[in-house]
Amino acid sequence: MLLGMLGALIPVLVHLFDRRRPRQVPFAAISFVLRSQRRTASRLRLKRLILYTLRTLLLLAVPLALAKPEWADSALVKTARGAAATVIVVDTSLSMRWRDGSSLFEEARKQARAAAQELMPEEPAALLSCGASVSSMAPLNFDRARLISSLSELKASYELADLNRCLDQAAAAMNESPLANRRIVLISAFTQGALRLESPPPISTGPKGEKIKPEVVLRDVTGGKGLPNRALVDVRAEPAPQVGPRAWQFTWTVRNFSESEARDVELVLKVDGEIVSKGFVDLAPHGTAQKVMTYQFTKGGSMLVEGQLTPDALPEDDTRALVLAVPKELKALIINGSPSTQKFRDEAFFVDAALASTGSPVRAVVRDADAAWREDFGGYDVVLLLNVTAPAAEVAAKLVSFVQNGGGLFVSMGDRVEPDAYNAMLGPVLPRRLRVMKTAVEPTAADAATRAARLQNVTATHPVWVPFTGRAREGLLSTRFYRYMLFESDASQDVEVIGVIDDGAPAFLTARKGRGRVFAFASSVNREWCDAPIRTAFLPMIQRVAGWLSGTLDEHEQTRARVGELVTLPLEQGQVPTALKDPSGTELAMTRAADGTSVSGGPLAQPGRFSLVMTNGQTVPFAATLDPAASDTTRHGQDELAAWFGEDVVKTAGFGGPSQKTPLWTWLLVLAVMLFFFEGTLLRR
């Protein structure tokens, strides 16, 4: 850039070598030209001299300005008295990735190198890379070359560094030093999240056990300027059945960490890398805004959903991802054991209505028993037996095979269900053997409503019941049962009772049979045995049961993983993980729980899409997101820092701190513009 200063020679060269032939003009009033020339000669000489000077300065100022020179105020440099044990602490927070041309972390490296080079040879020193968690640190030594070369291994993280812990660690590392003087060089952007001023400042212990406040050298890598930043700090994904099947609503939370407002900031919604929606948000200074976006997925499966703001100086937090399991379309075969022309008496009416409602991922067909037994069950994900007479052995074998091969089977009771026949034909796939029907009260009795049995409890953690909280749960529990089937007791671990009636009888049972699942309801799905079908809980319950039976319900639960932390992923029965891979495909360490129900791995070093690979080739994806606190680039003031560390121990420039740099290039540009203006004015005169 400074080679451009050779351009300053241009006016001189033009003057020396510009020998253009002037135009010859015969002119009558030449006497007046001569007189004028004599009169103005001295003034013109002065004007030319000024012009040459202005042009030379102009051509000097432009390349100098482009070189962006800064004026370092050396008056603030203070050197320590005597040798001091020194620890150079480099902040590796996410905020250090903030860049304006080069990143703050690159500046931190330069400053760390400068600090190391300014150390006296007799001063022992060490380097501490300060992240969110405790990092190892070499003992203090005199090998300056190794210290400087280790700087190249430093990396900025995606987390919020704990500078307080690092300062304490640095102070403790100097405890063993025989030198009385202690020094911590802290190279940071000094964001408020990284350094908490409510904690005590670092204290070191001297050779005789005395407490020593180490000298603290603050090197501000920002040059004293603010770090405006905006970030996507949260996203909430919810199904939007009102829009249609597989429609989801995403609520993005955007925060502005700067003093100035931001208008019309673009936010795009990406699904598997493709932009599917765009929106704009306005952000007040230090304000938060939410943006709701809706998208209807065209197919089911695991989808990588990303929100992305227009990138700013810290683009890492302008993107937020989540992996969403969009329910696949399920095919269900409803076998109606007791058809009726009167809808409320029809056994399949309520179930069919529930599965056909808006937002349901299930496409159901209804068949009577005779027709159903001729169907190929392999074409369905779920088969629902609603008060069906026990099938013949051949059909029963088809059903058993269907379940064993991964199908879902729902069984509800009714007057056509013969326990013995069921046990004989469908025993292999029933959760428990049927025993006998119990009548709590005749449905037609006058006091049936008060004497009916009710649910005592449901297993809230089971995927089917997860949404049933608060009033929804109370509504579910108040279901009245007039008649219900009793099951044989069974100690099998494969069977789970997820809801019991107040007399202790199971109302809902689940079981895994082979690769398939079975859900048994002890009562009927029309109003003859209970009033469940007319309860508000019935519709979501049937839809979730269908989802659970097909295995898609489990996928709806998003895995929330945060960068810098370990992640724990649930495992289904029979699932064996082989690898945990980060977004770049690198395998991470993982540990499988002793009971085989979960696996944990990490820590996750970066945001993005991770995946857990199973032995059967199945991949469970999940997304890791940044800690919103790491995006907060609000900085401490220098006065605050000096007051916290103590005015007597803080150094602020040169070796002792960040030099006060004043950018000169803007003034040089102003000077160049003024010179250009004066030059033009002189030329016109």
Added chain:
Amino acid sequence: MSLLDAQTLSKLKGVKVRARAVVEGVLSGLHKSPHQGQSVEFAEHKEYAPGDELKHLDWKAYGKFDKFYVKRFEHETNLRAVMVVDTSGSMGYGSGALTKLDVAKVLAATISHLLVRQQDAAGVSLVSGGTIREIPPRAAATHLNVVLDALENAEASGSTDLVTVADQLADKLPRRALVCLFSDFFDDRADALKRLLSLRARKHDVAVFQVVDPAELTFPFDDPTLFLSLEDERRIEVNPREIKQSYLEEFNAFLAATKAACTAADVDYEQVRTDEPLDQVVLRFLSRRAGGGRP
């Protein structure tokens, strides 16, 4: 715009044709002019003798002396006019259609034409570098062609020497005459104009036509230029933008000084731009002369 502007005149070949065109323009403009022709001045009384014009009898003198006296006038002949045209090199300059000399020649020819037409005598003196080529004034109509031929053949050359011209004119004009001077008056000597204007002190009626080119008035040059003298070997390279202001000040001061000197010497002064209609110049001149009682 007049039909007799410089562009139009430049398309007419020769002084005669140009002068004729200007004369016609002037005559058409004279219809409303108060011009009454020449006047004569009273000289002496003479005792009446048979044959004298009775209209010249002085009845007041008869009342006083009881004798008949007849008035006699100093010039009983027509006016004598001399067109003095500067043909020095500087008069050959012209940035437009006509040079300064072209304009001077047309003006001199026009005024001569008008004078001869009313039986006045007109002559011409072509001056350059201190020499004078003279055609004496005569009133004959055939003399006009001689004057016009002399003007036709005049070419710009030599230096401007107004001092010598003034001395020679004083010697060659023993009787009162109308002297019309056509020049740019670019003579660096301080007393040059003063000497020329001294003709007025000798009872000559003097009219000055200072011919200037628009380029001399505005100095419309931009790029570095080598200016060459039209009269000698002088040359100078300057950046015109740098000296324009100073030049204009000098030149305007010169014009103002010339006009002031003429006014002080009771001499008619007319500044003529080479790009203005010449019939208007002549009409302006004649109107002023009529107002002042001359010629």
